[in-house]
Amino acid sequence: MxxxxxxxxxxxxxxxxxxxxxxxxxxxxxxxxxxxxxxxxxxxxxxxxxxxxxxxxxxxxxxxxxxxxxxxxxxxxxxxxxxxxxxxxxxxxxxxxxxxxxxxxxxxxxxxxxxxxxxxxxxxxxxxxxxxxxxxxxxxxxxxKLDRVIEINTLRAHLGASDERVLDARPGARFDGSAPEPRAGLRSGHMPGSRSLPATELIRDGALKPVDELKNIFGALHITPKTQVITSCGSGVTAAIIALALHEIGHHKVRLYDGSWAEWGREDLDTPVVRSDQRMGGE
Missing domain, CATH: 3.40.250.10 (Rhodanese-like domain)
Structure with missing residues (x-):
């Protein structure tokens, strides 16, 4: 469907x-x-x-x-x-x-x-x-279908895997760490090895962009049919837009990190955080 x-x-x-x-x-x-x-x-x-x-x-x-x-x-x-x-x-x-x-x-x-x-x-x-x-x-x-969600400890173990890709739906400035998080108590930046894909890049006129355009966007991020994609955002809402877009192009190897940055970015956790300009399509 x-x-x-x-x-x-x-x-x-x-x-x-x-x-x-x-x-x-x-x-x-x-x-x-x-x-x-x-x-x-x-x-x-x-x-x-x-x-x-x-x-x-x-x-x-x-x-x-x-x-x-x-x-x-x-x-x-x-x-x-x-x-x-x-x-x-x-x-x-x-x-x-x-x-x-x-x-x-x-x-x-x-x-x-x-x-x-x-x-x-x-x-x-x-x-x-x-x-x-x-x-x-x-x-x-x-x-x-518990394989459609991933929790923090499993994600930590998977970071850097060659056949997996973490896509972050937050605005680019929050991914870079150049803009603060809207929730208190969170560090700025992104997970090591993750890639920025703001959810807004997938949308035009209140709907997903055409399938060919979506395929080009994911192709630029080196998403192949074999890639296991993990989606993340601020709190698990816009991460689902990436999941929706992937479903629309027929890519079903997708897991959503439900805790997202509200969990990973917490100041009281020892999760690794990177601050850099690593925008969509960058390596």
């Missing part, structure tokens, strides 16, 4: 009752996306709260939920593991990729992101609703 679906195709599925729609909007600045969902959302869409549907036990921001937490949350949205699910966000393409990745982590393969998000839906002339209708809860059975 392709990573994205356009608004016309989603509307057709919606009219036939063959899709479950999820608003996966989230913002780093703390904007109340649940409130905005209440003001306007795609008909039948349910709100996926990235902060609430997470694992708070690590102390890190919005870590992936346990299978039990995920199953309860999406079951309450009326979603079954066999449903075709489409995720969108209000920005076009930002946090929807994280929700897409979370569904896939739980073994849900029939999931896509709306190309261009809510802005594309509205631009196509399709309706939005306010409020939230009553939904009958169902049972959801997850089938976790």
């Amino acid at each position: 392709t990573a994205q679906i356009d608004a016309d195709a989603l509307k057709a599925l919606l009219d036939r009752g063959e899709v479950k729609i999820v608003d996966g909007s989230w913002a780093l600045d703390g904007t109340d996306m649940a409130a905005l969902y209440g003001e306007s959302h795609i008909p039948t869409a349910q709100f996926f709260d990235i902060e609430a549907i997470s694992d708070p036990s690590s102390g890190l921001p919005h870590m992936a939920p346990t299978p039990e937490v995920f199953a309860k949350a999406v079951g309450d949205m009326g979603i079954r593991e066999t449903d075709h699910v489409v995720i969108y966000d209000r920005q076009g393409l930002f946090s929807a990729a994280r929700v897409w990745w979370t569904f896939r982590l739980m073994g849900h393969e029939k999931v896509q992101v709306l190309r261009g998000g809510l802005p594309a839906w509205i631009a196509a002339g399709y309706p939005v609703l306010a409020g939230a209708g009553w939904i009958k809860g169902v049972n959801y059975t997850p089938s976790p």
Whole structure:
């Protein structure tokens, strides 16, 4: 299944009752996306709260939920593991990729992101609703795919492997260490051997760039069909955009480092940190 679906195709599925729609909007600045969902959302869409549907036990921001937490949350949205699910966000393409990745982590393969998000839906002339209708809860059975995530100790052991590549989705200045991190208590810089691939480089007009352009971008970073890619960012949200883009070009050897820089960059850890200008395409 392709990573994205356009608004016309989603509307057709919606009219036939063959899709479950999820608003996966989230913002780093703390904007109340649940409130905005209440003001306007795609008909039948349910709100996926990235902060609430997470694992708070690590102390890190919005870590992936346990299978039990995920199953309860999406079951309450009326979603079954066999449903075709489409995720969108209000920005076009930002946090929807994280929700897409979370569904896939739980073994849900029939999931896509709306190309261009809510802005594309509205631009196509399709309706939005306010409020939230009553939904009958169902049972959801997850089938976790733990090979789609990597934790810090495993990542430390893999750094520098010739057949692996760590791609960092943060803005280039944060990767270089020339700009501070937005979260307190974090060092500036990047993991040794990692490469900068700002998530914005993969997006145009609120959607992934065409497949040929994406292939050229990853080719410049020496990503081959045999390369195991590890994606990282500030806290695991935009790292999922890289994962989404790789899925779109048919590259499935991808693991997401969920702790990302919120964990690796902590001042109280002895993880190695490099400060340099090692931008996209550099060796």
